[in-house]
Amino acid sequence: MRVLIAGMDGYLGWALAQYLTARGHEVAGIDRFLRREWVAEIGSDSAIPIYSMAERLIAFEERFGTRPDFRVGDLLDYDFVYRFLAEFQPDAIVHLGEMPSAPYSMIDAHHAVWTQTNNVMGTLNMVFAMRDTCPNAHLVKLGTMGEYGTPNVDIPEGFFEIEYRGRKDRLPFPRQAGSFYHWSKVHDSNNIMFACKIWGLRSTDIMQGVVFGTQIDEMGDDPRLRTRLDFDQAFGTAVNRFCCSAVIGHPLTLFGRGHQKRGFLPLRDSMQCLTLAIENPPEAGEYRVFNQFEEVYDVTELALKVQKVGRELGLDVEVRNIENPRAELDEHYYNPDHEHLLNLGYQPTHDVEAELQIMLRDLMAHKDRINHFRDVLIPDIRWDGTRRKSAFLQELSPAR
């Protein structure tokens, strides 16, 4: 299939280009390298060194015998999007081209407005351009499990049948996101659902859990094919940040009581799931939602797993609680469905510890590099708009 990846230079995008090419798909890509800028703005860098797109593409061609049709461009530039779609005529578009950080979106009015403008308007341009150039293409859109928040009821996959005052309907499940970034994804979901309804477009909206992992097998040993891995307060996600902390002897930090429950999945599972969505498109006019994660974990549970595996590798790993800079519950009910991908054949990687071992070994090679940016591990971006480093909470930290 012909697959266009928006955000091909990113953590998922660069891995996916390789994964899909290895499976025989024809890949094209868009990026304007904003992720590199944002992480620099936060004062950090990828833990795993990454190369320029020019160098990446040379290595890509050496390994896979072909290279993606890659173009530098902005999804906010409608003419660029329109022309590329008209020319490439994708069967599927995987839209990973958004600003993905909750803390970054909460810095101030400017960052919130920028985040929602970039994410929502880029996606609007995408659906209009699809309507006018490739209305049968399948939009695989990266949303987030964070769109749902933490309601006190089970979380279905996008829609639920309810009875209310004696009448029944199938309705979108209400979203209760926790940052202006997460809300930008909700706005996207709403706009895409509407575009499918009125124009007969087809889309899979991926409510993805938190991804962790340093590699997929397709990358081989070439450092130029490695994907980025962030560990700063804004772009680093929980397990990736834990692993980077572990290799430099920095405490793994839990926010507040640390009992937030989230869906998690390894990078290799994310690739598998996105590919299942691509290879099994919905019908024309169908807007479907996949909750994409391997399993729900308590954040403390994952920190203790990193501690255990780290100690096996000889690392001195401490787990500590810090003030929560976010406005969120740190103890709550959480029971999301995730049947759709399993029904399509998703084989989850259940061995999280094996994955953590690979990650820690990969990251130990870059210990000095991570150590240089260790300041970015403790958050100072707070949901109330202030910038103050979170303090350690002595009384809460786990006994183990």
Added chain:
Amino acid sequence: MRVLIAGMDGYLGWALAQYLTARGHEVAGIDRFLRREWVAEIGSDSAIPIYSMAERLIAFEERFGTRPDFRVGDLLDYDFVYRFLAEFQPDAIVHLGEMPSAPYSMIDAHHAVWTQTNNVMGTLNMVFAMRDTCPNAHLVKLGTMGEYGTPNVDIPEGFFEIEYRGRKDRLPFPRQAGSFYHWSKVHDSNNIMFACKIWGLRSTDIMQGVVFGTQIDEMGDDPRLRTRLDFDQAFGTAVNRFCCSAVIGHPLTLFGRGHQKRGFLPLRDSMQCLTLAIENPPEAGEYRVFNQFEEVYDVTELALKVQKVGRELGLDVEVRNIENPRAELDEHYYNPDHEHLLNLGYQPTHDVEAELQIMLRDLMAHKDRINHFRDVLIPDIRWDGTRRKSAFLQELSPAR
């Protein structure tokens, strides 16, 4: 109270400035006159002549002995919003400063992106500026009943208690809007709900029905104090368009079968309701939703009322069905709650025919002016992206 009206030059804003001043409130206002531009872009003009803001303010001061602190500015300009709020220190902000047309938002990608950028980002700037300058102020935000769409169950006021798989929660009622404009209001609702939750702001989100009417008593006889009234396909709403059609002998046009049900209210009721919201603010941190309309009507029923009142005034009024340019159901269940405003003391104007008579008399004075723009009464902006005038549907038009 000190009330800042964003969008003070508009249909509701100009009337509200007078209504609130007459009640002794101190009013300030913002506008950048975009409504005048948009209507010109559609090729139309207000049926009732309107004056420049400079002339309006002179008449305002003559009548009320005071004039609003009015400033030309853009809600997308954060520094402008921040400075004005910091200086004026409003008790309430009535946010009417958005692009209000569904068809305008559906013209093409550019108009959709512009609409969502203008509406959503202006509101984001507003809540950030409130947080940082006047966190105790009350944001009265104009949403629309169109946010809900037409679900097959009753529509509560914003939130509902549900039981799902044996567990209970109070959740936001799912929205299913019908245009990118209506979705922009949903995005706003979501962002504001979140701002109240994390920052303790207070807001009333007004899900307003379709407003009709040419005047409120406070305007007196001075033509400079009259508010605009649009009748074009994009900015004219149903009853206002029907009345303008009636006075020039143009058929009143129903979309499709014409059995869309919507909540409607006269302009004077809108003023009364907005004022009730302003004078009865919510608690800090409270985000409440008011469904604001007098009663639910079938659109055909209203067209026939205009026909009846028009005939009493000697007008030759025909009602006809045309192709529906929108993607919407023209026969559906519709039963929204509207208790919150009644509980605050809202006295609905139940005599719609008396209101229609006032409107038709007002508009008959501007018959030639309306006739000049009669081409804009038949829509050509379609939800599928094409521009083709809707044809009359001979077989459907009502017998009466």
